[in-house]
Amino acid sequence: MVVNGKKLIEILDRIADVIEENKLMLTELDAAIGDGDHGINMSRGFHAVREKLKDDDGSDIGIILKKAGMALVSNVGGAAGPLYGTAFLKAGAVVEGKQTVDVADLENMLKSALEGIKMRGHAEPKDKTMVDAAEEALNALNSSNAAGESPQQAIKAAVDAAYLGLENTKDMIARKGRASYLAERSIGHKDAGAASFALILKTIFDELYGQESS
Amino acid sequence: MVGIVIVSHSRNAAEGAREIAAQMAPEVSIAAAGGTADGRLGTDINSILKAIREVYTDDGVLIIFDLGSAYMNAEMAVEMLDEDMRKRVEISDAAMVEGAAIAAVNSGLSKPLSEIMKELKHCRISKMP
Ligand SMILES: [Mg+2]
Numbered sequence: 001m002v003v004n005g006k007k008l009i010e011i012l013d014r015i016a017d018v019i020e021e022n023k024l025m026l027t028e029l030d031a032a033i034g035d036g037d038h039g040i041n042m043s044r045g046f047h048a049v050r051e052k053l054k055d056d057d058g059s060d061i062g063i064i065l066k067k068a069g070m071a072l073v074s075n076v077g078g079a080a081g082p083l084y085g086t087a088f089l090k091a092g093a094v095v096e097g098k099q100t101v102d103v104a105d106l107e108n109m110l111k112s113a114l115e116g117i118k119m120r121g122h123a124e125p126k127d128k129t130m131v132d133a134a135e136e137a138l139n140a141l142n143s144s145n146a147a148g149e150s151p152q153q154a155i156k157a158a159v160d161a162a163y164l165g166l167e168n169t170k171d172m173i174a175r176k177g178r179a180s181y182l183a184e185r186s187i188g189h190k191d192a193g194a195a196s197f198a199l200i201l202k203t204i205f206d207e208l209y210g211q212e213s214s
Numbered sequence: 215m216v217g218i219v220i221v222s223h224s225r226n227a228a229e230g231a232r233e234i235a236a237q238m239a240p241e242v243s244i245a246a247a248g249g250t251a252d253g254r255l256g257t258d259i260n261s262i263l264k265a266i267r268e269v270y271t272d273d274g275v276l277i278i279f280d281l282g283s284a285y286m287n288a289e290m291a292v293e294m295l296d297e298d299m300r301k302r303v304e305i306s307d308a309a310m311v312e313g314a315a316i317a318a319v320n321s322g323l324s325k326p327l328s329e330i331m332k333e334l335k336h337c338r339i340s341k342m343p
Contacts (some may be wrong), residue, residue, distance in 0.1 A: 037256065041256065044252075073287075074258070075251075076256075077250040077283075082283060082286035082289075082290050083286070120286055120289075121343065176343065177283075178282055
């Protein structure tokens with residue numbers, strides 16, 4: 001797996017479409033235990049990313065991710081703005097100046113993004129946030145890479161783990177954000193941020209390797 | 215005098231809190247940063263930055279906020295300031311309306327930022343993560 005800047009911009013573009021297609025699902029998850037704006041917020045954010053990157057020459061992966069991060073920070077409106085914004089900025093910082101990235105870079109980017117999300121949101125695993133999807137994904141990617149599996153297997157493992165992490169949020173009590181006001185009553189609902197995280201990772205896989213029928 | 219920035223998800227709530235605080239201390243610079251750029255509920259880092267710059271003096275700026283992402287966006291806005299400005303900006307987790315009023319009154323009495331932070335401790339509601 002080698003991704004250049006042009007391909008990365010295509011992936012980000014596709015994420016905007018996939019978020020749009022899943023806007024209602026994200027909104028409904030958020031509405032159940034939060035304020036119901038995650039779908040529209042993410043859609044606004046990734047359309048802004050698309051707009052910001054439309055004239056980018058694709059020569060520097062770090063710059064592309066930095067632009068995406070700033071677009072998210074400035075246009076989302078909800079907690080997802082600073083969280084995904086920080087994630088993209090942090091991911092960009094570890095691949096500054098690179099023209100292409102491989103699966104080892106992806107692991108570094110995900111690691112740095114997750115650190116950024118935890119730092120910004122002051123969240124830990126089991127708080128019922130996107131951290132629960134991201135942490136599982138990173139661990140799976142790390143194990144798979146360490147075991148010498150193919151990039152396709154490794155990224156697939158990360159996507160599956162992210163969805164497992166998303167499923168796990170269902171049984172958790174929310175400890176961050178507005179869902180935490182509901183305390184025990186947040187049990188039984190999946191976290192919207194974990195859902196968008198898993199969706200984004202799945203879109204990356206699909207763009208790299210084609211959609212798999214599941 | 216310390217400038218005050220009120221960050222809320224709602225443009226009306228930010229403006230309302232500003233109005234209440236300003237009534238008690240009309241001489242203090244208070245800016246409201248409420249809602250997203252396109253008028254939805256939410257917080258906007260660019261409008262927070264603009265508000266900080268609007269009320270900034272070397273006496274510093276105090277930011278008061280309402281819920282969740284308001285804090286994260288305020289924190290990011292502060293990180294984006296130049297070093298020189300950044301060290302003179304504080305975020306308080308005081309209840310928004312009460313905090314804004316108490317901060318305004320104390321700023322009007324020319325108290326330094328550190329003193330105003332102490333005055334606010336009675337209405338802190340531990341909403342910072
Ligand atoms: Mg929300």
